Amino acid sequence: MKHITLLILFVFTINSIFAQENNFKDQAIEQFKNENYASAIELMEKALNENPNDADVYYYLGFFNHFNAYDSRPLKGYNSDYSDKILNYLDKALELNPNYGDAKYFYFVECFAVAFTEYQRNNIDKVKEQVEKAYQKGVIPEWAIELGKTILNSCDKDAILFTHGDYSLNICLFVQLHYGYRKDVSLIPLSLLDRPSFDLVINENKNSDILRGVDLGITKEQILDMHPYKWDTTTVNLTVPSTLINQYSMPPNYTMDWVIEPDLYSERTVARIKGADVKKQAYLSSTRAMLLNIVETNKWTRPIYFTNTFESYYLAGLDQYFQNCGLVSKLTPINTKDTPFEINVSALETLVFVTELPKLKTIIDNDQPRASGIIGLYQSAYFILANHYKEQNDLEKNTEVIEKYKQNLMIGFKPDKEKGLLDYLEKMTK
Template sequence: MTSLKLIFSLFIISFYSCSYVYAADLKKLAIEEFKKANYPKAIEILEHALIENNDDLELYYCLGYFTHYLCYDSVPLTGFDIRKSDEVLAYLGKAVELKPSYGDAYYFIGAEYGVRARRHLGKGEVDRAVFEFRLAREKGGLPDWLIEYGRNNLKTCDRDAILFTGGDADTNPIEYLQLVENYRRDVTVIPIALLNRPWFVQMIKYGIENAINAAPISWSREQIHDMHPYKWKTNLILIAVPETIKAELQIDKDFEWELEPDFEGRLSAGAAVLADIVKTNQWARSIYFSVACHPGMYHGLGDFFQSCGTTYRLIPTQTKDTELELDIKCIEDVFMDGDNYKSIASVADNNMPRASHMLNNYRAALFRLLIHYYKDKNKRRAKEVLDFMESTIREEYVASGALGEHLASYRKLLE
């Protein structure tokens, strides 16, 4: 009898070991398909793996993550579907149930609720959008430190500014602040990745009362509906600069921007809309880009950026190695104020690796300020900046990498 029990136990152990190995192999195969953007196949493989091992949190995370991509980043676009969205949230919810500290699962929970909120906005349903963002916060998708980062981004912006953002991590906390907390609704927030979606472009062109400040877009409804990649060769975009701005910046030329094709010899629809916004605006409102944007999203405007810390302000003259390269007052006012970092320590308990790397942008902003004062032979102020950075934005909150080595070098120079 004892021998039979032993044999049965060994069989059970062997069975479960094989199941885990099989599931692990399927997971690797699914990830390979995902890398090839074959999202349906990746999801199909993961569903098979889940049959073999239904308590693997990575499987639930990947199913939520991959299904999110299938809906919003696949070819052709599956598009938003409430049932699929519920499925995404169910998978991610199971992942955090199995591991309550699973930061990147919370990241995608926030991203999914952001999609749902934006879809309601597209229909003019502001109250329902607010409800979705409240849920994102309640479910852990918008932790305190991320909301604080969004608030600091908005603090760098002038009144009635236009702010181009890069993705979910820097966009969702700002939209939450605007819609739920009624903070800085004067700023028009534009996720660059959505500028190739006609429904989104139409929404920001006309705006939504008490929700979205309209963007300066010259295209008609018909042109927006028909947007597509356009035949394009590198062209010089000329935009007149008002005399008041010329005098303020001490420049005498109008703005000249060389816009290159970005899509197989064509100009993508998103790039064309961005160019129209910049041109139609005619310097009437300040334009900013989040530093979280991929540089490819700048479309050649990077040479005209003035650093404001976690954002860049677009100005009508090249800034590199000039006094206009940094907005010293803005960086001092926002990023040398300890009250603007009250929630940064919460990242220790609510870390999202896919988003928390942005906190290093705080250090990068202050490092540029430090260098400015050091080059200006103001070592006392440079040391104050370094001391503030090391005491407030501590290394346990951010992964400094190479920047940490540079800071150590300056510490020696300033001793």
């Protein structure tokens, strides 16, 4: 009986140790969820020691280290060797699982993170090197390249295009640098506008024919001195040229009255002047301030667009002036809601009826789950145009939308979702 008891204890101990070893990965993921990044990496390294042939572990080490380097506080000791370590982890994940879509995604993102570091140093040749490294690795899928070209083609000549999200920015930047495609468009990632090093370069390169920047309308000293600005809800009156006043049938001397709310708050309470109400101090973030500067300085000389990937919060109230063009929205001087200018029917018709998407189906064999949802921009555009025809009671045109939808977007990638939208489109013809 004593021997049996000892055997049971031995088996229990071995199983407990085995369970702990195999649980390092789960523990690491939980630590990451709780934003304990150093602990997450340490635990994932233990998981790697126990199982050096687990593609998931290498992927998570690449992912976690990438996040720790770029999305947490400044990482002490960061240098190019750290980026090489990230890419090595992702390389190993892809060696073990060549179809690991999210490992490809982070390899792509890591290369472009380094590219933007080089861009902020104004090292354009090294930016190109990083872009080509990602391409040579095979992590930039054909469907994404096609999307990047289609997004850029949705903009008028010499446009300023604000982007949101890694993928929309990186894929448009790739087609500009690799193919020399639509270099007249200035790509401006809104999330980077709070970085003086980035703003200095886009301001300096506002007339560049390689990576075209924008005029910020402020001095180098002001850029270097960027900070949260004390701000309360304020209306900024933007003069509108007569050509746009006529185009949008507005009265003479019309101004675009942009109400800009603060987007940062503190617990500090203040009264700005004797007798004023005491209230919490509010601020305008550097990001929002630079967006205001660009729009104000541009004075409608260049058309301004935003990728349709933004959450409303980031847009500082500008979205009420948007005209939906399918994959992007164009900034207009008027509140477009419930007006004929709310959507650009011609642009949507070009996207739906003229634009071919022969590479879209490659997403089936080259899915990158963290990014692939971006193709929903196409589906949204088809739905918006169909809804327009429904309101116009043009059922014949809606039938044409359905046929194009079947031809271009029913590719078998997400069959249930594709069929669900088809059912919805068909209801619009009844």
